[in-house]
Amino acid sequence: MLPVRPSAEVRSLLALRRSAAKQFISEPGPSPAALDELLQIAARVPDHRKLAPWRFVVFEGEARSRFGAALAGILSARSAPQADIDNAAGLLLRAPVVVCVISSPVDDGRTPVWEQELSAGAVCYNLLLAANASGWAGTWLSEWPAFDAEAGKLLDLTATERVAGFIYLGTANVSAPERPRADMAEKITRWA
Numbered sequence: 001m002l003p004v005r006p007s008a009e010v011r012s013l014l015a016l017r018r019s020a021a022k023q024f025i026s027e028p029g030p031s032p033a034a035l036d037e038l039l040q041i042a043a044r045v046p047d048h049r050k051l052a053p054w055r056f057v058v059f060e061g062e063a064r065s066r067f068g069a070a071l072a073g074i075l076s077a078r079s080a081p082q083a084d085i086d087n088a089a090g091l092l093l094r095a096p097v098v099v100c101v102i103s104s105p106v107d108d109g110r111t112p113v114w115e116q117e118l119s120a121g122a123v124c125y126n127l128l129l130a131a132n133a134s135g136w137a138g139t140w141l142s143e144w145p146a147f148d149a150e151a152g153k154l155l156d157l158t159a160t161e162r163v164a165g166f167i168y169l170g171t172a173n174v175s176a177p178e179r180p181r182a183d184m185a186e187k188i189t190r191w192a
């Protein structure tokens with residue numbers, strides 16, 4: 001298979017892609033079978049030494065509110081403001097399907113963790129692209145559960161694993177306004 005497949009359609013998708021606003025991702029979402037296909041595509045990323053240094057935790061249906069209840073319990077035990085507790089309970093209910101992408105570096109004694117984490121980031125982005133190309137809206141969020149040790153326990157994070165992102169997937173009926181993009185002239189230099 002040639003490593004090049006010219007496609008005006010893919011080019012246009014990449015040139016115009018954007019995330020959905022997190023408040024406007026509604027039902028329906030991809031079925032479990034459709035999601036498995038998206039994840040198969042998402043995992044097709046550059047990955048130094050073929051370590052597959054990532055894993056996925058899928059939240060569908062009731063699992064979203066159960067995870068939310070556990071997050072709310074964490075905040076409640078810390079006597080957090082009630083508004084934060086309520087917010088935590090509903091976090092994953094903002095989309096029909098949420099995929100937590102976990103960076104899971106492999107200690108092979110020679111592949112830098114940084115490279116493995118970058119591969120996990122590529123998985124997140126590839127999942128968004130696969131979703132968009134399949135007609136689903138998505139957005140990549142971290143928010144506090146990505147950085148909280150107790151929330152990490154709910155995901156069975158090991159000492160070296162980190163949440164790369166929660167990818168919210170569903171249907172967007174509201175168009176998202178374009179956001180400012182980087183001034184590429186400021187970003188690109190040519191080494192001389």
Ligand SMILES: Cc1cc2nc3c(=O)[nH]c(=O)nc-3n(C[C@H](O)[C@H](O)[C@H](O)COP(=O)(O)O)c2cc1C
Binds near residue numbers: 019139165
């Ligand atoms: C690693 C990562 C974490 C993010 N976490 C959040 C977040 O917690 N909350 C938020 O509002 N946006 C977050 N964002 C930004 C959203 O994904 C944002 O909507 C997106 O960058 C919009 O740009 P786009 O339309 O080009 O995708 C995050 C982005 C990245 C790359």
